[in-house]
Every structure is written in C-alpha cells, then in structure tokens.
Amino acid sequence: MPDAHVGPTFITLWRITVTFKDLRGETLSTVHANSARAYDQTLDLLNSYRADPVAVLTPALQQDPDFISGHLLMAGMMLATYDPQMNAPALASLEQAAASPLAPTAREQSLHAALRAWAAGDMNDGNRQLDRHLIEHPRDLLALQLAHTADLALGRTTMLRDRIARVLPAWSESDAGYGYVLGMQAFGLEECFAYEQAEEVGRRAVVMQPHDTWAIHAVAHVCEMQGRAADGIQWMNATRSAWEANNGLAVHNHWHLALMHLARGEHAAALALYDQAVTPSPTALALDLADASALLWRLAMRGVDVGPRWATLAQRWRTQGLFGAMGFFDVHAAISFAAAGDEEGMRQLERAAAAAEARPGAYAEWSAVTIPARNAMAAMVAGQHALCVDLLLPVLPVAQALGGSHAQRDLLTLTAQEAARRDGQHALAKALQAQRQVHQLPITPLQSTRPWSLSERRTTPA
Ligand SMILES: [Fe+2]
Numbered sequence: 001m002p003d004a005h006v007g008p009t010f011i012t013l014w015r016i017t018v019t020f021k022d023l024r025g026e027t028l029s030t031v032h033a034n035s036a037r038a039y040d041q042t043l044d045l046l047n048s049y050r051a052d053p054v055a056v057l058t059p060a061l062q063q064d065p066d067f068i069s070g071h072l073l074m075a076g077m078m079l080a081t082y083d084p085q086m087n088a089p090a091l092a093s094l095e096q097a098a099a100s101p102l103a104p105t106a107r108e109q110s111l112h113a114a115l116r117a118w119a120a121g122d123m124n125d126g127n128r129q130l131d132r133h134l135i136e137h138p139r140d141l142l143a144l145q146l147a148h149t150a151d152l153a154l155g156r157t158t159m160l161r162d163r164i165a166r167v168l169p170a171w172s173e174s175d176a177g178y179g180y181v182l183g184m185q186a187f188g189l190e191e192c193f194a195y196e197q198a199e200e201v202g203r204r205a206v207v208m209q210p211h212d213t214w215a216i217h218a219v220a221h222v223c224e225m226q227g228r229a230a231d232g233i234q235w236m237n238a239t240r241s242a243w244e245a246n247n248g249l250a251v252h253n254h255w256h257l258a259l260m261h262l263a264r265g266e267h268a269a270a271l272a273l274y275d276q277a278v279t280p281s282p283t284a285l286a287l288d289l290a291d292a293s294a295l296l297w298r299l300a301m302r303g304v305d306v307g308p309r310w311a312t313l314a315q316r317w318r319t320q321g322l323f324g325a326m327g328f329f330d331v332h333a334a335i336s337f338a339a340a341g342d343e344e345g346m347r348q349l350e351r352a353a354a355a356a357e358a359r360p361g362a363y364a365e366w367s368a369v370t371i372p373a374r375n376a377m378a379a380m381v382a383g384q385h386a387l388c389v390d391l392l393l394p395v396l397p398v399a400q401a402l403g404g405s406h407a408q409r410d411l412l413t414l415t416a417q418e419a420a421r422r423d424g425q426h427a428l429a430k431a432l433q434a435q436r437q438v439h440q441l442p443i444t445p446l447q448s449t450r451p452w453s454l455s456e457r458r459t460t461p462a
Pocket residue numbers: 217221252256405407
C-alpha cells in the first residue's frame with residue numbers, strides 16, 4: 001500500500017505543485033497535510049454513510065481554500081444525495097476548485113469535468129465522463145462511489161455490477177477502502193440476481209468493515225428479493241447499531257426493515273417504523289421522502305388506514321419543491337399528492353415535469369415511465385382500477401429506466417397487481433403475483449451435457 005500523505009515533493013517559483021496522496025495513493029493537490037487527512041476521513045464517512053462528512057471537510061476547506069480535491073469531494077457529496085437543491089452548492093464547490101492557484105492533476109481535471117456536467121443537471125453526461133475517468137483512475141474511490149450512485153439513479157443495472165468488476169483488478173484486499181468496493185460489488189450482484197454471490201460478498205464486506213451500511217443494505221436487498229423476511233429482520237437487527245442513527249442510510253434501511261415486516265403481515269410493526277424513523281425529519285432529503293411515500297403506499301394498498309400522514313407528507317414534498325429533476329422522485333411525489341388529494345401539489349409537479357420533459361437529458365428518457373406511472377397512481381386513488389392496470393402494464397417491462405432498485409420499482413408491479421385484483425381481473429393479478437415471486441425461485445445454473453466450442457456455435461443454423 002502506498003504511503004499516505006507524502007509530500008510536498010515538488011515546488012516551482014512560478015506555480016506551486018504539491019503532491020500529497022490519499023490512502024490509496026491518488027495525488028491530492030494541496031499544500032497542507034491536514035487537508036489530505038481530512039479528505040481521507042471525510043471520504044471514509046461518505047463511503048459508509050456515517051455521521052456528517054460535510055462537518056469534517058468544511059473546516060479543512062476553510063483553512064485550505066485552495067484544496068482542489070477537497071472541493072471536488074464536497075461537490076461529490078452534494079450530488080450523491082440526488083437532491084436537486086444540492087446542485088447549486090455543488091457548482092459553487094466546483095467553482096472554488098477551478099479558482100485554486102494550484103495545478104490540478106489529470107485525475108482532478110477529469111473528475112471536475114464529470115461533476116460539473118452532473119451539477120449542471122445532466123447526470124447522464126456526468127456518468128459517461130465518470131465512466132472514462134474510472135478507466136484511467138480505477139482507485140479513485142470517490143469517483144467510483146459517485147458513478148455507482150449515478151448508475152443506480154439512471155437504471156444502469158448491469159453497470160452496478162460491471163463497473164466494480166472493471167476496477168477490482170486495480171485493488172487488493174490490503175487497500176484502505178477495499179471493503180467499500182466489496183459492498184458496492186455486493187449490491188451490483190444483487191441487482192443482477194446473483195443472490196448467493198451477493199450475500200457472500202456483502203457479508204464479507206461487513207466482516208471487514210462492520211460500519212459499511214451500504215454492504216449491510218446489499219444483504220438486506222438479497223433477503224427482500226428472496227422472500228427471506230425472517231432472515232432479513234435478523235440481519236438488520238444484528239447490524240442495527242451501524243445504521244440505525246446518525247447515518248445517511250438510516251431512513252432507507254428502516255424502510256427495508258418495514259418491508260420485511262410487511263412481508264410477514266406485520267402491518268402495525270411497519271407503521272410503527274414509519275412513525276419512528278421513516279416519516280420525514282426536518283432535514284429529510286428527496287430520497288427520504290420517496291421512501292416515506294413508498295411505505296405509506298404499500299400500507300394503504302394493504303388496507304391500512306394511515307390517517308393524516310399523507311397530508312403531512314404531501315406538504316413536505318410541496319415545501320421541498322424538487323419536481324422535474326428526477327423521474328423517480330416525481331413518481332413518488334405524485335403518489336403522495338394523489339393519496340392526499342393535493343391537487344395544487346399535483347399541478348405544480350406536472351408543470352415542472354412538462355418543462356423537464358421538453359429538455360434533452362435523462363428526464364426526457366424517464367418520461368416514458370413517469371407520465372403513465374403518475375397517472376396510474378392517480379387512477380388507483382380514484383378507484384379507476386382498470387385504467388390503473390392499463391396504464392401500468394406497458395410500463396412494467398421498461399420500468400428499469402426509472403432508476404432505483406428492483407425492490408423500489410416493485411411498487412409499480414405491486415400496484416398493477418392490486419388494481420387488477422380490485423377490478424376483478426383475477427387471472428392478471430395471479431400472473432403478476434407469480435411475476436413478483438420469480439426472484440424467490442432458486443437459481444439453478446445452466447447444465448450442459450457436453451461443452452460446445454465457438455466453431456460449433458458458428459456452424460449452428462440460425
Ligand atoms: Fe435499498
């Protein structure tokens with residue numbers, strides 16, 4: 001492993017060039033060793049979603065405003081929230097990085113360009129640039145996590161697995177942060193249905209770093225997809241001290257735990273988790289509001305009276321006013337507005353979404369899912385179950401484009417199934433139930449009676 005925080009190594013009279021390194025040996029342009037240490041501490045917190053990494057990095061940047069990688073890390077943290085209100089502060093951080101008198105490294109330059117595209121509202125382009133950046137800099141753990149985050153939001157499911165596979169040859173088990181790479185690999189494998197491998201890798205990551213809540217979350221996903229609610233509850237309780245509080249995944253992991261209780265028919269336990277930990281706090285971000293919407297919707301579809309919670313949640317969406325930035329969020333906001341009967345909130349959302357759909361970029365791609373999905377949810381609330389089914393059925397095969405995980409997008413299939421049942425379309429409801437359970441079937445590797453060669457394949461008639 002390279003020595004950390006080595007430098008300065010080179011100084012010219014006309015332009016200072018200093019090389020401190022992060023824990024993986026990536027060069028950081030700064031003249032202060034303390035800045036490099038703050039970078040490592042902050043990135044470790046970001047990797048594990050622990051505590052408040054912004055609070056660690058902020059004083060370091062105040063003392064060292066020329067710290068290029070520090071500003072890039074700050075921008076990355078803003079963008080990783082997916083919350084559009086963070087784009088402006090991310091751009092401000094990137095401006096500060098650009099204003100530094102220090103000479104940026106090649107890594108810093110290409111990372112800066114990628115984050116600028118993302119912060120300007122084009123996550124697609126940002127992700128494309130991160131893609132190339134990571135080929136040249138596979139040990140850039142900040143860039144890797146950001147690309148993984150964007151892959152999830154953009155519905156690039158196979159890249160959740162394959163991007164990690166690309167960089168792993170550049171890593172060894174003794175590298176600082178290797179466990180976080182395994183945590184990302186575990187989630188990617190899970191999203192690509194390699195459940196046994198995902199669980200093995202995820203549990204290994206947690207053994208290496210018990211505070212890695214992304215790896216904990218990956219194993220929770222395996223349990224969710226395999227219908228192993230009891231195992232999932234046991235896992236979440238066993239790891240609870242890592243994710244329960246003071247953690248960026250606290251709300252989302254409570255959401256997962258609530259889903260496990262729902263799977264066991266324990267509605268009261270799920271509702272209690274909503275009230276304790278999923279209901280939006282004053283500092284809730286868009287992802288938290290989406291989890292809250294999804295959980296209330298699942299409860300409501302099971303006939304649970306959630307009382308005034310819809311109105312409170314709809315008001316939070318309106319206050320946040322984040323519409324037209326991410327299709328995934330807009331569908332969840334629409335759920336809340338429809339369920340709360342908040343027509344003005346829905347109108348605000350639709351206006352913002354229409355403007356976003358007219359612009360090039362990721363939102364235009366999402367609209368093929370978001371428009372019918374929003375309308376379907378409103379139809380469900382209005383009791384127009386046949387219409388809800390008709391709107392959702394064409395969406396289900398392309399829902400991956402919406403981003404998020406299989407577990408999150410299951411909301412659409414679940415809604416179509418329930419609408420079909422309420423409309424008396426029992427064969428369809430049964431078929432959709434079977435579709436949702438396909439992931440719970442044991443995966444049997446294909447068995448070949450004899451190996452075939454490439455030449456055999458070529459001669460096989462089409
Ligand atoms: Fe999740």
